[in-house]
Each structure stands twice: as C-alpha cells, then as structure tokens.
Amino acid sequence: KESYRPILVAVAAAGSLGSSLYVMLADSGLESKEPGVASNPKKKLVLLGTGWAGMSFLKDINTNIYDVQVVSPRNYFVFTPLIPNVTNGTVEARSIAEPIRRMCRNRKKDVKLYEAECLDIDHNNKRLLCRDVSEVTVKGKEEFIVDYDYLVVAVGALSNTFGIPGVEKYCHFLKELEDASRIRDTIVDCFETASLPNLTDEERKRVLSFVVVGGGPTGVEFAAELHDLVHQELAKLYPFLKDLVSLTVIEAVDHILNTFDARIQNYAEEKFRREGLNLKTNCQVKKVNDGEIVYLDQKTKKEESIPFGLVVWSTGLGTRPVVRELMQQTGQGSRKVLATDEWLRVKGCDSMYALGDCATVEQRKIMEDINRLFELADKDKSGTLTVEEFKEMMQWARKRYPQIDTFMKKKQLKDVRALVQSAEATHTTDETEVDLEGFKKAVAEIDSQLTRFPATAQVATQQGAYLARCFNRLPSEAEAPEGPRRVTGEGYHRFQPFRYKHLGSFVPLGGEEAAAELPGDWISIGRSTQWLWYSVYASAEYLAQDLLSNRMKNFGRFL
Ligand code: FAD
Known part of the structure; x- marks a missing residue:
C-alpha cells in the first residue's frame, strides 16, 4: 500500500487540475485499449467495487445491453456477516469468499474485470484513473485509464479512526477478510506468548487482555465470538491461563448496541456482565500506546488506561480517499459519504450513481x-x-x-x-x-x-438490485419517452425512487444466542433467534445463494 500513497497525494494535489492531469496521462500512453475490440456500440457502464452493493448490481445488470467493466482491488465478494466467525475459527476464510469471475460465468455475464483500485474520478471528462495494486505488476504499466458513459460507485468505506493517535499503528480493524485472519493469528500468538516460562503473571495478564473498542453490532458480535473462543476452545488447550484472560468492551455512549431497542441493549449488557466481560460505557478512547489504551471515563471525568495484548477497533465508518476527493470536486467536501438523490444519482455529477456504504440517499424531507x-x-x-x-x-x-x-x-x-x-x-x-x-x-x-440509511448489507443489496433494474429498463424507456413516468416531488421521472424496505436486524450475542429486531416492533432474543439467524442467511434471496450453492457443490464432491 505504501508504494501508491505518494500517487494518491499527487492526485489529491491535482484537485481542480483534474482534467489536465488526464490529458497528461492520456498523452503518456496510459489510455486503456480493450484487446481485440474495434468499436463497441454498447454504452460503457463502469462499476467500482465488488462488495454487497456492487455484486447485487452486477448480479442483475443485463450485459447484453451494456459494456460492463468492473474495477475493484478485490476480485472476490466477501459475505461480511460471517467475518467475525473467521476470527474464532468456526468458519474458514475461503468459505465466505466467492470469486467474481466464477459468479459471472455461472450467471453467463459478459463482464470485464480489472483487479485494480480507482484512484481518481474525473467526472467532467467521464474518466477514471486506476492502479494495479496487486503484488504482480508490469513496471511502468501499473496505472491506466478507464472511460465511462455511466459510472456506478460502490467502493464502501474505511474504518473510522477519528484521527485518534496510535489507532492506525496498534489496533486491528475488522473490515476485510484478511483482518479476520490476522486477528485470529494474533489471538493464538497472545496465548502462545503467555505460555512462555519466563513471564510473570502480571505480564501474562497484559498479553491476555483483549479490548474491543465500539459497542455496535460488529464490536459486540466479535466480543461474543472471542468470549466463546476463549472459554470453549482455548481454555481446554491452555487451562493454566484461563483465569488470567480478560475481555473489555469500550463504548463512547451510555449503552452498547445503541441503535437497537432498549430491551436488546439491556439483555446484551446483562449477559456480558454475567459472563465476566468488562463493559466500559460512556468512555472515550483518547490514545493508544504500544500495549496500553488510554480512555476518558465521562462519569468520573478521569483518564484511565488498560494494558492489552490485542485491541480490535470497530467504531464506525470513514471515507475512502477516492470518494473524499470526488466530494471536494463536487462541493460536498464536508460530508462523510456521497449525497445522492432518491434515484441514487450523485448530486452534481452527470451519469454517476453511488450506493452502499459510500453513499447516502437524501430523501425528500x-x-x-x-x-x-x-x-x-x-x-x-x-x-x-x-x-x-x-x-x-x-x-x-x-x-x-x-x-x-x-x-x-x-x-x-x-x-x-x-x-x-x-x-x-x-x-x-x-x-x-x-x-x-x-x-x-x-x-x-x-x-x-430518517434521511440516513443504516450502513448495512441489506441497504446495499436493495440499492444494487434497484439500480440494475432501472438500467435494464433505460433503453426501452428512451425509445418510448412518454412511457411509464411517475409524478414525484421533483416533477416527472421515469422510475420510481428507491425505497428501502427494512427486513429487520440481527446481532449474535455468543453462546448460540442472538437478538433480533424485526419490523412491527417484534423483538426476539435467545437460542431460537440464533437459529432464525442461520435460517435467514441460508434461505434468503441473497448473493449468498451463489456462495452457498458453490459450497454445497464442493461438499457434494467430498461425499
Ligand atoms: P463493501 O462491501 O465494503 O465493498 C466495497 C468494495 O469496493 C470492495 O470490493 C472493495 O474492494 C472495493 N473498493 C474499495 N476501494 C475501491 C476503489 N478505490 N476502487 C474500486 N473499488 C474499491 N451488514 C448487515 O446487513 N448485516 C450484518 O450482519 C453485517 N455484518 C457485518 C460484519 C462485519 C465484520 C462488517 C465489516 C460489516 C458487516 N455488515 C453487515 C455491514 C456490511 O458488510 C456493509 O454495509 C456492506 O458491506 C456495504 O456494502 P458496500 O458494497 O457498500 O461496501
């Protein structure tokens, strides 16, 4: 990653000179040439990102109508709800990743995939500057340009560090598949180090102190998984260390799971306390040093610290550089995510759409x-x-x-x-x-x-499917412009605006228990809810179907 950071800075510095930068790049031979294609009458539709939003779009878009090109540094899709399970080894990392090329082949999609990162979007000239960020590159050919007629931005978000000193350097994030594998390795390392003969018990306690910052659904689920791993598996392998392990959750507001119903918050907090987890609510992390996390307890107004062997940082979402740069160019500078209208069109940009975690729909008030x-x-x-x-x-x-x-x-x-x-x-x-x-x-x-949708796979998937449907209908609508137009607050429009349908939220609480908040103010907590959670994922009309069906096929081969 270090190697392309200076280029990012250079691109950012180019700022308003964006278009001249592209002229320079074009002159320097960075123009992309599609092998063997003289001219393509189809409109070029470029998709950035292969996460929930991007894959849901790709799954439904008609590639007979559009020349679809995908740019993403990841050539696979990750089923994020199961990432916390990778940290405790109940799920293998490769079981929740699905190659994009295989998905396209299975669904007979004619798609060009570039495993690369988009560094900059020139929305005036409808061009993208991309870079091969893989380990194998051809010297001098790392960067290339992609033109588009339509651009769909689905690049997701970064973990938000709020600029707190030491977070980037000493904490683990739980966002990508590699993060989960790294966390798992570190947990095992902590136990192995604590087993060495020359450590004092004080030192062992420090190494076996696990801290989770952020009491949202991801932080809570990880803490619950870690608790299960330590008490069900590692306690058997390292029985002499069992009593030296501690697990702390630090949350800035007065309750964990603060976007959930109060009944779920109370249940989760009581369960965690009963199981011996330290809950530090109303505590704000101030800095992270090597082996020590410092926080301000809002109740006592005192700074406290906890030594640690592992900290997992899970406090919400930050903006990707490419999105921040685009927002600056389009006057959306102070925002965290791209603003779109109800048809997912990016405000201030022609033929550009944004969905998933990198965008927010500004609904009519x-x-x-x-x-x-x-x-x-x-x-x-x-x-x-x-x-x-x-x-x-x-x-x-x-x-x-x-x-x-x-x-x-x-x-x-x-x-x-x-x-x-x-x-x-x-x-x-x-x-x-x-x-x-x-x-x-x-x-x-x-x-x-209400104008902010939650940053969830559920929203991202619905947006992807909605936008693909609109694109698939676009050519026939153009032929019959008087077609099914509908009145909206902004006058006439071809398509219905995007409407999010909330199907409910689940959060696993460990020990085969989960909590669910379902439409109609229906709350369910306990073991049966965990089974409901499994069955929803197993049966839902999700992208997971590709993933599951492939896993099942592999399983079949074993049998
Ligand atoms: P992502 O899925 O993050 O995908 C972004 C894509 O863009 C990636 O392919 C990335 O490689 C690519 N990309 C990044 N930068 C660039 C660039 N510069 N150029 C091109 N491509 C780029 N939601 C739920 O609804 N239920 C859950 O149970 C749940 N559990 C979660 C557990 C964890 C551990 C995490 C991290 C998230 C969870 N979420 C859950 C949230 C959910 O995963 C996100 O809301 C969802 O992934 C957002 O989809 P997205 O497509 O916008 O972004």
Missing part, C-alpha cells in the same frame, strides 16, 4: 410531505386540524414512513417520542382546534434521523 398534507387536510385554511383530519394525516405519514414508530421507541429519541405523544394525546380529546407546533417539531427531529 418528511417535514415537507407532512406540511403538504397538513395544507391539504386543513380544508378550511384555519391553520389547525380537526381530530379526524389529524388522524388521517398520521395514518398517511405512518404508511409512507413505517420507521416512524420504530424510531420513536428508541431511547435516544425519547424527547421526540414525548413530543409526538403529547401532540397525539391532545388530538384524541374532543378539541377540534389544536396547535400542531409540538408535533411538527418532533417530525422535524425524526426527519433528520
């Missing part, structure tokens, strides 16, 4: 909708609504935004919930004229929460 409906419902233009009118409006709002109720149940939105409840309570009385300011304020708060 609920407040605008509510205000519009309010105006429609307020038939006598009095500025107030009757009980019936209010109910009608709420019914409509809940239908369009089913998340409203789920969001209001979350602890962090308790003020909002109180506001909405008080506004609703007033409206269930016989009063016919009530001021709705409280309600409107509450909706505005919810609005700001």
Whole structure:
C-alpha cells in the first residue's frame, strides 16, 4: 500500500487540475485499449467495487445491453456477516469468499474485470484513473485509464479512526477478510506468548487482555465470538491461563448496541456482565500506546488506561480517499459519504450513481410531505386540524414512513417520542382546534434521523438490485419517452425512487444466542433467534445463494 500513497497525494494535489492531469496521462500512453475490440456500440457502464452493493448490481445488470467493466482491488465478494466467525475459527476464510469471475460465468455475464483500485474520478471528462495494486505488476504499466458513459460507485468505506493517535499503528480493524485472519493469528500468538516460562503473571495478564473498542453490532458480535473462543476452545488447550484472560468492551455512549431497542441493549449488557466481560460505557478512547489504551471515563471525568495484548477497533465508518476527493470536486467536501438523490444519482455529477456504504440517499424531507398534507387536510385554511383530519394525516405519514414508530421507541429519541405523544394525546380529546407546533417539531427531529440509511448489507443489496433494474429498463424507456413516468416531488421521472424496505436486524450475542429486531416492533432474543439467524442467511434471496450453492457443490464432491 505504501508504494501508491505518494500517487494518491499527487492526485489529491491535482484537485481542480483534474482534467489536465488526464490529458497528461492520456498523452503518456496510459489510455486503456480493450484487446481485440474495434468499436463497441454498447454504452460503457463502469462499476467500482465488488462488495454487497456492487455484486447485487452486477448480479442483475443485463450485459447484453451494456459494456460492463468492473474495477475493484478485490476480485472476490466477501459475505461480511460471517467475518467475525473467521476470527474464532468456526468458519474458514475461503468459505465466505466467492470469486467474481466464477459468479459471472455461472450467471453467463459478459463482464470485464480489472483487479485494480480507482484512484481518481474525473467526472467532467467521464474518466477514471486506476492502479494495479496487486503484488504482480508490469513496471511502468501499473496505472491506466478507464472511460465511462455511466459510472456506478460502490467502493464502501474505511474504518473510522477519528484521527485518534496510535489507532492506525496498534489496533486491528475488522473490515476485510484478511483482518479476520490476522486477528485470529494474533489471538493464538497472545496465548502462545503467555505460555512462555519466563513471564510473570502480571505480564501474562497484559498479553491476555483483549479490548474491543465500539459497542455496535460488529464490536459486540466479535466480543461474543472471542468470549466463546476463549472459554470453549482455548481454555481446554491452555487451562493454566484461563483465569488470567480478560475481555473489555469500550463504548463512547451510555449503552452498547445503541441503535437497537432498549430491551436488546439491556439483555446484551446483562449477559456480558454475567459472563465476566468488562463493559466500559460512556468512555472515550483518547490514545493508544504500544500495549496500553488510554480512555476518558465521562462519569468520573478521569483518564484511565488498560494494558492489552490485542485491541480490535470497530467504531464506525470513514471515507475512502477516492470518494473524499470526488466530494471536494463536487462541493460536498464536508460530508462523510456521497449525497445522492432518491434515484441514487450523485448530486452534481452527470451519469454517476453511488450506493452502499459510500453513499447516502437524501430523501425528500418528511417535514415537507407532512406540511403538504397538513395544507391539504386543513380544508378550511384555519391553520389547525380537526381530530379526524389529524388522524388521517398520521395514518398517511405512518404508511409512507413505517420507521416512524420504530424510531420513536428508541431511547435516544425519547424527547421526540414525548413530543409526538403529547401532540397525539391532545388530538384524541374532543378539541377540534389544536396547535400542531409540538408535533411538527418532533417530525422535524425524526426527519433528520430518517434521511440516513443504516450502513448495512441489506441497504446495499436493495440499492444494487434497484439500480440494475432501472438500467435494464433505460433503453426501452428512451425509445418510448412518454412511457411509464411517475409524478414525484421533483416533477416527472421515469422510475420510481428507491425505497428501502427494512427486513429487520440481527446481532449474535455468543453462546448460540442472538437478538433480533424485526419490523412491527417484534423483538426476539435467545437460542431460537440464533437459529432464525442461520435460517435467514441460508434461505434468503441473497448473493449468498451463489456462495452457498458453490459450497454445497464442493461438499457434494467430498461425499
Ligand atoms: P463493501 O462491501 O465494503 O465493498 C466495497 C468494495 O469496493 C470492495 O470490493 C472493495 O474492494 C472495493 N473498493 C474499495 N476501494 C475501491 C476503489 N478505490 N476502487 C474500486 N473499488 C474499491 N451488514 C448487515 O446487513 N448485516 C450484518 O450482519 C453485517 N455484518 C457485518 C460484519 C462485519 C465484520 C462488517 C465489516 C460489516 C458487516 N455488515 C453487515 C455491514 C456490511 O458488510 C456493509 O454495509 C456492506 O458491506 C456495504 O456494502 P458496500 O458494497 O457498500 O461496501
């Protein structure tokens, strides 16, 4: 990675000179030439990334219509929900990776795949600067240019270090498949080192101190997996070390799993405490030194430290350099992810789409909708609504935004919930004229929460499938422009906007237990939920089907 860092800096420095940079590159012979193809009448559709979003798009896109080219430093897809299982060895790394070329062959897709990283996007000239980042390169030919008619950006995100000193140097991340294998090796190394005869018990305790920073679903799942590994497997292999092991989870806010329902948070926290995990909530990491992590306890306002043998950093997502550069060029500089409209078009860029963890859909604000409906419902233009009118409006709002109720149940939105409840309570009385300011304020708060989709495989997959469907219909729509257009808040548009359908969230809690939050405020916790989790992944209409069917075929060969 070191070798291409200076180039990244150079590209970043080129900034507004982006287009002249491309002219220089074109003159220097970096133009890509497709072998054996004179001219291709199909439009060039370039996809960046082969993660959940990219693969879901690729799976459905019609390659008879488009000349599809894929640029990604990874020539395989990874089933990320099972990455934590690789750290404790219950799943082999190769079992959750699926080669892209095999997937394309199985699905009879005519796709050109370039195992390379996109370093820079020149959206004015519709060109990409790419670099071969593999270990085998041809000297002087590492970089090349790819032109596009349409660009689909699905490059995901990086782990966010918040610029905290020492994180990059001393912590492990849990993002890629290689990270999981490295973590597994380090855990075993910790146990082997602690077994050496010349260590004191104090030193052994330090080496066997495992710290997870971030109490989100990934951090919690990893902590649970690690606890199982230590107590079910390693305790048998290293019985003399069992009592020296410690496991700590550090979380900046007052609860772990803070995006989940309070019942799940409480269950997980109680389970962890019962099993002897140290939960440090309301604690902010300040720096990481070699073998020591320093944090500020918000409750005592004191700085504390924990010695460690391994720290896994899992505190959310940061921006990839190529996305940051594009955002700067397009005036989206201060954001963390690319803003798109509801059709996944990148704001300020022609023919460019973004999906998955690197993008966020800026939905039309609920407040605008509510205000519009309010105006429609307020038939006598009095500025107030009757009980019936209010109910009608709420019914409509809940239908369009089913998340409203789920969001209001979350602890962090308790003020909002109180506001909405008080506004609703007033409206269930016989009063016919009530001021709705409280309600409107509450909706505005919810609005700001709802406009961000969670960064999950579920969102990424739905977006990929949606965009492929739109692209597949595009040529026939162009032939019949008067075709099925639909009215939207922004006037006329060919396609329905993207709508996310939340199917629920699972989080494994270790010891064959899991918690699930399903639509309709349905909460399930325990062993049966873990089996539900297995069956969802085994049966879901996911990319995993390719992966599973190939695994099954291999399994069949064994039999
Ligand atoms: P990614 O899947 O990260 O894919 C990004 C792709 O872009 C990769 O192929 C990468 O190689 C490529 N790329 C990167 N840089 C460039 C570049 N410069 N040029 C070209 N290509 C590039 N979500 C769930 O819904 N359920 C779960 O249980 C769950 N568990 C998770 C567990 C772990 C350990 C992790 C890390 C994530 C988990 N997630 C889960 C989140 C989910 O994996 C992400 O939301 C999802 O991967 C996002 O998909 P994506 O395609 O946007 O990005």
